[in-house]
Each structure stands twice: as C-alpha cells, then as structure tokens.
Amino acid sequence: MRYIKGKVFESLCLAATVIALLLLAMLLWDAWDKGAGWLSIKFLDSFPSRFPEQAGIKSALWGSIWLMLLTALIAIPLGVGAAIYLEEYAGRNKFTKIIEINISNLAGVPSIVYGILGLALFVRGMALGRSVLAGALTMALLILPIIIISSQEAIRAVPSSIREASYALGATKWQTIKHHVLPAALPGILTGNILALSRAMGEAAPLIMIGALTFIAFTPESPFDPFTALPIQIFNWASRPKVEFQYLAAAGILVLLGLLIAMNAAAIIIRNKYQRYIKW
Amino acid sequence: MVTAIQTNSLSTWYGSKQALENVSMGIEENKITAIIGPSGCGKSTFIRCLNRMNDLIENFRTEGEILIFGKEINKEDPVELRKNVGMVFQKPNPFPKSIYENVAYGPKIHGINENKLDIIVEESLKKAALWDEVKDRLNDNALELSGGQQQRLCIARALAVKPEIILFDEPCSALDPISTSKIEDLMLELKKEYTLVIVTHNMQQAARVSDHTAYFLYGKLIEFGETNQIFKKPKEKSTEDYIIGRFG
Amino acid sequence: MQRIREFAIEKALFLCALVSILTTLGIVLVLIFETLSFFEEVPILDFLTGTTWAPTYRPQHFGVLPLINGTLMIAVGAAVIAIPLGIASAIYLSEYASAKVRQTVKPVLEILAGIPTVVYGYFAISFITPLLREIVPDANIFNAASASIVVGIMILPMVSSLSEDAMRSVPRALREGAYALGSTKFEVSTKIVVPAALSGILASFILAISRALGETMAVTLAAGATPKMTLDFFESIQTMTAYIVQGSMGDTPHGSIEYKTIFAVGMVLFVMTLVMNIASMWIKERYREVYS
Numbered sequence: 001m002r003y004i005k006g007k008v009f010e011s012l013c014l015a016a017t018v019i020a021l022l023l024l025a026m027l028l029w030d031a032w033d034k035g036a037g038w039l040s041i042k043f044l045d046s047f048p049s050r051f052p053e054q055a056g057i058k059s060a061l062w063g064s065i066w067l068m069l070l071t072a073l074i075a076i077p078l079g080v081g082a083a084i085y086l087e088e089y090a091g092r093n094k095f096t097k098i099i100e101i102n103i104s105n106l107a108g109v110p111s112i113v114y115g116i117l118g119l120a121l122f123v124r125g126m127a128l129g130r131s132v133l134a135g136a137l138t139m140a141l142l143i144l145p146i147i148i149i150s151s152q153e154a155i156r157a158v159p160s161s162i163r164e165a166s167y168a169l170g171a172t173k174w175q176t177i178k179h180h181v182l183p184a185a186l187p188g189i190l191t192g193n194i195l196a197l198s199r200a201m202g203e204a205a206p207l208i209m210i211g212a213l214t215f216i217a218f219t220p221e222s223p224f225d226p227f228t229a230l231p232i233q234i235f236n237w238a239s240r241p242k243v244e245f246q247y248l249a250a251a252g253i254l255v256l257l258g259l260l261i262a263m264n265a266a267a268i269i270i271r272n273k274y275q276r277y278i279k280w
Numbered sequence: 281m282v283t284a285i286q287t288n289s290l291s292t293w294y295g296s297k298q299a300l301e302n303v304s305m306g307i308e309e310n311k312i313t314a315i316i317g318p319s320g321c322g323k324s325t326f327i328r329c330l331n332r333m334n335d336l337i338e339n340f341r342t343e344g345e346i347l348i349f350g351k352e353i354n355k356e357d358p359v360e361l362r363k364n365v366g367m368v369f370q371k372p373n374p375f376p377k378s379i380y381e382n383v384a385y386g387p388k389i390h391g392i393n394e395n396k397l398d399i400i401v402e403e404s405l406k407k408a409a410l411w412d413e414v415k416d417r418l419n420d421n422a423l424e425l426s427g428g429q430q431q432r433l434c435i436a437r438a439l440a441v442k443p444e445i446i447l448f449d450e451p452c453s454a455l456d457p458i459s460t461s462k463i464e465d466l467m468l469e470l471k472k473e474y475t476l477v478i479v480t481h482n483m484q485q486a487a488r489v490s491d492h493t494a495y496f497l498y499g500k501l502i503e504f505g506e507t508n509q510i511f512k513k514p515k516e517k518s519t520e521d522y523i524i525g526r527f528g
Numbered sequence: 529m530q531r532i533r534e535f536a537i538e539k540a541l542f543l544c545a546l547v548s549i550l551t552t553l554g555i556v557l558v559l560i561f562e563t564l565s566f567f568e569e570v571p572i573l574d575f576l577t578g579t580t581w582a583p584t585y586r587p588q589h590f591g592v593l594p595l596i597n598g599t600l601m602i603a604v605g606a607a608v609i610a611i612p613l614g615i616a617s618a619i620y621l622s623e624y625a626s627a628k629v630r631q632t633v634k635p636v637l638e639i640l641a642g643i644p645t646v647v648y649g650y651f652a653i654s655f656i657t658p659l660l661r662e663i664v665p666d667a668n669i670f671n672a673a674s675a676s677i678v679v680g681i682m683i684l685p686m687v688s689s690l691s692e693d694a695m696r697s698v699p700r701a702l703r704e705g706a707y708a709l710g711s712t713k714f715e716v717s718t719k720i721v722v723p724a725a726l727s728g729i730l731a732s733f734i735l736a737i738s739r740a741l742g743e744t745m746a747v748t749l750a751a752g753a754t755p756k757m758t759l760d761f762f763e764s765i766q767t768m769t770a771y772i773v774q775g776s777m778g779d780t781p782h783g784s785i786e787y788k789t790i791f792a793v794g795m796v797l798f799v800m801t802l803v804m805n806i807a808s809m810w811i812k813e814r815y816r817e818v819y820s
Contacts, residue, residue, distance in 0.1 A: 010713070013619045013620035020640065021636060023681050024636065026655065027647070027651045027681075078544050079544075085541035085544060104805070105805055108739075110744070112744045116559070116790065164336075165373045170360070170363040170441060171359070174534050174538075203645075204745050205769070235745060253647050257647070
C-alpha cells in the first residue's frame with residue numbers, strides 16, 4: 001500500500017514536469033504555426049503598415065538593436081563597477097548590507113514601475129522625449145540589479161588564493177583586480193550580462209510607458225530619435241482585431257525568439273570556451 | 281651578523297581576540313629561521329605581519345614595532361614592502377596564466393621594461409631549480425604543472441621581484457616527500473643570497489634546514505635560538521615537551 | 529601618483545554602487561511626489577475604499593479596489609497553476625529524476641522563464657482564449673482566466689527552480705537517516721525534505737506571486753480593460769498594471785488628474801510588491817534551517 005502511494009505520487013510529480021514541458025512546446029508550436037508563413041526577408045526589411053501584406057518589422061528590429069547596444073553601454077560598466085566595489089572594496093558593514101538589500105529589492109520591482117520612473121525622470125525630467133536614449137536609460141536601470149548580482153557571484157567565485165598571491169608580489173588592489181580577478185570572473189560576468197540584455201530585449205512595459213508605442217516607420221539614426229522595439233511591435237499587432245495582424249504578431253515573435261536564442265547560445269558558448277582556461 | 285628583521289613587543293589582535301603577545305625577536309640575514317609550534321599558536325599570524333598581509337583582514341590591529349633592515353614597516357607603503365619581502369604560500373597558488381606570465385607578473389607591475397623580462401624569467405626559474413623542466417614550454421598554462429613544480433614556480437615568481445627576504449608559510453605541507461626534499465635543497469641554496477623565514481609544523485624539516493628556530497605557543501614566543509640547541513638542549517620545558525611530542 | 533589613481537578608482541566604483549540607491553530614491557520620490565499631488569484632489573479614503581474606477585469618464589470615480597481586485601485575481605489564478613505544478617516538478621527533479629534527466633530538463637524549464645511576457649500575452653489570446661471559449665461558451669473574449677493561466681505558466685519556473693534549489697541543499701545525511709529507518713521515497717520527500725526546505729520553498733511562492741502582481745503585457749492583451757469588482761474569472765477585468773499602460777497610451781496631459789492616477793496606482797503596486805519581496809527575504813532569514 002505504501003508502495004502504491006509512492007508510485008502514484010511519483011507519477012503525479014512526473015506528470016507535472018511533463019505538463020510544464022508540454023506547455024512550453026505548445027506555446028512555441030503555436031507561434032510557429034501562425035507566424036512561420038509570414039516570415040520572409042521582405043518581412044524583415046519592411047516597415048509597419050496599415051496593410052498586413054506590406055507590413056514588416058524593420059523599424060522594430062533596428063530599434064531593438066539600437067536600444068540593446070545603448071543599454072549595454074550604460075548598464076554594463078555601471079553594473080560591473082558596482083559589483084567590483086561591493087565584492088572587493090566595501091567592508092562587511094551595515095552600509096554595504098543596505099546596498100545589497102536594496103539591490104535585491106530592485107530586482108523584484110515590476111518592470112512597469114521602472115517605466116514610470118523613466119517617464120518622469122528621463123522623458124520629462126531630463127527632457128529627452130521619447131528617444132532611444134530615454135529608453136536605454138530606463139532599461140539600464142531595470143537590468144542593473146541583475147547585472148550587479150550575477151557579476152558579484154562571478155567575482156566571489158574567484159579563489160582568494162589568487163588575490164593573496166598577487167598582493168604578496170606587491171601589487172595594488174586595482175592591479176590585482178584588473179590583472180587577476182576580472183579576467184578570471186569574466187566568463188561569469190559575460191554570461192550574466194548577456195542574459196540581462198536578453199531580458200531587456202523582451203520587455204515592453206517600460207517602453208510603452210516612455211511613449212515608444214507610436215507608429216514608427218523609420219530606423220533610428222541618433223540616440224535622440226524616437227524608436228520602436230520588437231516587443232512593442234508585437235504588442236501593437238497582437239492587439240489589433242484583424243486576423244492577419246495576429247499572424248504578423250506571431251512572425252514578429254519568431255524573430256524575437258530567434259534573437260533571444262542567438263544571444264543565449266552566445267552566452268553558453270562564451271562560458272564554455274573560457275571555462276577551459278580557468279581550472280582551479 | 282646583520283639583523284634582517286627585528287620585532288619589538290609585537291602584539292596583534294583579530295577584533296578583540298589577541299593572536300600574538302609581546303613577541304620580540306631578531307632574525308639574522310642570510311640564514312634560514314624556522315617558526316614552529318602547535319596549531320593556532322600564531323606562527324602564520326606572525327609571518328604574515330612581516331609583509332603586512334594581515335592588513336587585508338578587517339579588524340586586524342597591531343602594537344609594537346617591526347623593523348626590516350632598520351626601517352619600521354608599518355609606516356612604509358605595503359606595496360613597496362612586499363617587493364622586498366616575498367611570500368610562498370601553503371597551497372601552491374600560481375595564476376591561471378602561462379608559466380612565463382606567472383614569473384613575469386611581479387617585475388612587470390613594478391615597471392621593469394618589457395625586453396628585460398625574458399632574462400629575469402629565465403634567471404628566476406633557474407634559481408628555483410625549475411628552468412630545465414619548463415624551458416621548452418614557457419607558454420603552457422601553469423596549472424598543468426605538478427604540485428611540486430607549481431610550488432617551485434611560486435618560488436620563482438617571488439624571486440623575480442628581487443626581494444631581500446622570502447617568507448615561506450608551510451610551503452611543503454601540500455607536497456609529496458620527493459617534491460618536499462627538492463624544495464628543502466632549494467632553500468639551502470637560496471639562503472646564500474636571501475634571508476629565509478619558514479613556518480613549519482614539520483619539526484624534522486625545521487631541524488633539517490634551519491639555522492635558527494623560534495618556538496611559539498598560544499601567541500607567545502617561548503624560546504628562540506640556534507636550531508641545534510633548541511632541538512638537543514631546549515631551555516624551556518614547554519619547548520622540550522613539544523619537540524619530544526608530548527603534545528602538538 | 530599611483531596612490532591617487534587607486535583612490536580615484538575606488539571612488540568611481542563606489543559611485544557605480546551608489547546608482548542603485550539613487551534608483552530606489554528616484555522611484556520612491558517620483559511616486560510619492562505625484563501621489564501626494566493626487567491626494568490633494570482625491571481624498572485618500574475614496575481612493576483606497578472606493579469600488580468604482582472611472583477616471584476618464586464623467587462623473588469621475590477614483591476607487592482603486594477594482595484594479596486591486598483584478599490584480600489579485602490574476603495572481604491567485606496564476607498561483608493555483610504555478611504552485612502545485614511547480615512544487616511537484618521540483619520534487620520530481622530533486623528527488624526522483626536521474627542526474628541526466630535533471631541536467632536536460634532544468635535548463636528547458638528555464639526557457640519558460642526567459643520567454644518575453646508579450647509572447648505569453650499573445651499565446652493567451654491566440655491559443656488559450658479560443659480553447660477556453662470552447663469549454664466555457666459564456667466566457668468573454670477578454671477574461672481573467674486566460675491571463676491567469678499564462679501568467680501561471682510564466683511564473684512556474686520560478687517556483688520550480690527555487691524550490692528545487694532549496695530541496696537540493698538539504699543535506700544527504702538527513703535523507704539517509706530517514707531511509708535507514710525504512711522510509712519510502714515518498715515519505716522522505718514529503719516528510720523530511722520538503723519541511724526542511726520549507727523556508728526556501730515558501731520564499732519562492734511569495735516571489736512568484738510578487739512577479740504575477742507586477743505582470744503587465746499578458747494581462748493587458750488578454751484580461752481586458754474593464755475595472756470591476758467581480759470574482760468571475762470568465763469576465764473581463766483590469767489590473768493595476770494594465771491601467772497604467774492604458775493611462776500612458778492615451779494623450780493624458782501632463783499634470784492632469786488622469787496623469788496623476790498613473791502614479792497613484794503605481795504607488796499601490798510598488799508597495800504591494802515591496803511588501804511581498806521583503807516578506808520573502810524575511811521568511812528565508814527567519815526560518816532558514818541550520819543543518820549542522
């Protein structure tokens with residue numbers, strides 16, 4: 001009897017896991033089924049239009065790329081810098097603990113609240129308007145906690161014996177960090193950064209808040225230009241009743257997922273490549 | 281007879297816990313001085329004071345003087361000090377870089393010209409009795425070397441910055457007997473040019489290589505003298521008990 | 529010279545760390561400022577206890593309860609899906625699955641977590657809603673159930689992954705002790721491992737629910753834009769997040785009362801998720817099992 005109970009329980013747990021995997025498969029299949037037919041080079045190279053047959057994802061694609069590059073430029077130095085400070089310089093005191101709790105909390109704040117901040121601070125306060133720059137600043141703040149936390153973990157994993165060896169030779173703190181700690185932590189930091197950026201690529205809510213949801217039929221040429229992004233365009237199409245737009249949305253989703261897969265694959269490749277050099 | 285290192289009433293604390301109490305001792309130049317004692321007696325703490333590695337620990341505090349060749353080191357720049365006082369650690373810790381880069385790192389950050397590095401690397405590896413084994417693979421990853429080779433690499437690395445004093449913190453405790461004896465031979469060679477201080481829990485090793493021995497217990501220096509005398513005719517009972525093996 | 533450089537570098541890095549504090553300050557100040565301004569025009573009691581939310585209609589009503597109702601419905605519905613499935617799959621992966629299975633399945637589950645929320649929203653309206661309407665013909669084309677289901681799928685990996693980590697960190701020695709007494713795997717999992725990992729598991733629940741509270745795109749696409757007090761999952765509703773999106777999509781003039789509602793609702797949302805995040809941290813600290 002106990003045995004049967006155990007087997008039933010195990011089957012239930014297995015079923016749960018399988019259901020979760022099945023749901024993922026259904027989601028991907030649905031997007032593929034509806035959208036694959038609308039994927040084409042023309043789709044990638046056209047601007048959105050009232051006419052579904054002519055509509056394309058060009059402005060959203062390039063907008064997303066611009067946004068990602070700018071966000072990376074802002075968030076990565078700030079995030080990794082903060083992580084270095086917290087792990088290598090800051091003492092184990094109350095102030096440090098407060099900063100770390102704060103970062104933990106920020107990681108859990110809904111993305112739309114970052115959008116509200118971005119609207120008030122960057123779009124209005126700094127008068128940047130609905131520009132890529134305002135979007136990038138907002139996204140940078142959103143992913144900053146993720147970058148800091150993952151970079152901290154990577155830095156912490158570097159054995160202290162390496163640091164001691166460096167100090168014993170008369171190296172300064174920064175020399176030790178620059179020549180030994182950072183290179184060793186680099187795979188972890190890179191992976192964390194790429195994952196954070198791929199999260200930013202999929203976010204729409206903050207961008208809607210700062211006003212990116214407009215009809216944009218051009219690609220940005222400067223950080224101060226207005227823009228649109230892949231998730232925004234998908235949202236736009238998905239909210240239209242005409243069924244062709246639903247298919248366009250699915251096609252857009254495939255492009256977005258494709259990009260995300262590429263980014264995550266890059267992260268995994270980088271991590272594996274560098275892992276060979278570092279063997280404690 | 282020059283005193284390379286002189287400590288006067290050195291006391292240290294980790295937070296509120298005292299680790300060393302009133303240690304006064306003089307270490308002679310071009311000799312090997314061994315520091316022995318049971319676990320927790322403060323020998324590692326003591327040796328790490330000499331190159332101010334303890335500064336890296338939060339809440340660490342010292343009182344008293346440490347003079348190296350007459351200069352009080354707590355007033356000096358620790359970076360300069362560590363150029364002059366090198367350290368080899370218990371577990372070999374080469375950088376995850378090539379053999380060449382390991383040895384070249386020290387001179388490089390102290391501003392030595394790039395073209396002089398090759399000579400320095402070769403010299404240091406020769407002095408560490410490692411050159412013949414690695415001269416054809418200087419660009420290989422240092423972590424591919426055996427434990428004993430890695431430790432000799434760490435010694436070469438320390439030698440490359442041309443210190444006057446080298447500190448060894450239980451350098452052979454992670455090594456097999458053959459590597460251990462190679463390193464002991466190396467130390468006997470090195471003392472011609474350098475002053476060596478070695479912490480060891482292996483008394484036979486202390487007896488084999490050192491000229492002077494200091495015996496620590498519970499943070500205090502119990503006895504200090506010529507190695508022969510310490511091991512054959514210790515003055516303090518506690519020293520005798522430890523050496524005979526009544527405790528430890 | 530080198531001293532100065534070291535000092536400058538340290539200070540620069542400190543400023544980087546400071547940005548995180550500034551971000552929190554920024555969020556708090558922006559929300560407080562506009563919310564206080566909002567409460568100058570709308571009495572706080574009306575806001576917190578009113579059951580009609582109609583800021584853009586005349587007469588205007590500013591009761592936030594319908595929005596909170598909608599948000600909670602989604603969170604509860606999502607929890608109903610994510611928590612059982614998440615815990616069960618965590619138990620399976622942690623206690624039953626072979627290392628090989630775990631190594632393959634766990635990253636795949638992580639993919640669920642990495643899918644953008646707008647994709648979930650699309651899945652809701654393109655697949656789930658039609659399916660739902662076949663089973664329940666009365667269901668509105670925008671309904672809470674559809675959104676709940678996809679948000680549940682979205683947060684499932686959080687529950688699963690964090691719970692599994694918590695269970696895996698229960699030392700083998702504890703399990704072995706129970707096996708040695710003749711327990712079955714089922715008994716060890718449910719009576720030893722889960723209770724030992726409870727703080728981590730509970731923390732994962734709370735974090736997942738907090739995430740559901742803040743979810744925006746799926747609910748905006750699938751759940752509707754009609755704030756109301758209801759418990760019917762097949763009706764359309766509106767969540768706080770969906771309202772904030774709606775508020776910023778229209779041409780609300782800066783400084784108008786409609787503009788300020790965005791911040792007031794944002795404040796409620798921020799406080800709710802903050803409380804939950806702190807609760808989850810507290811639970812982890814307080815009930816953290818000391819194993820040895």
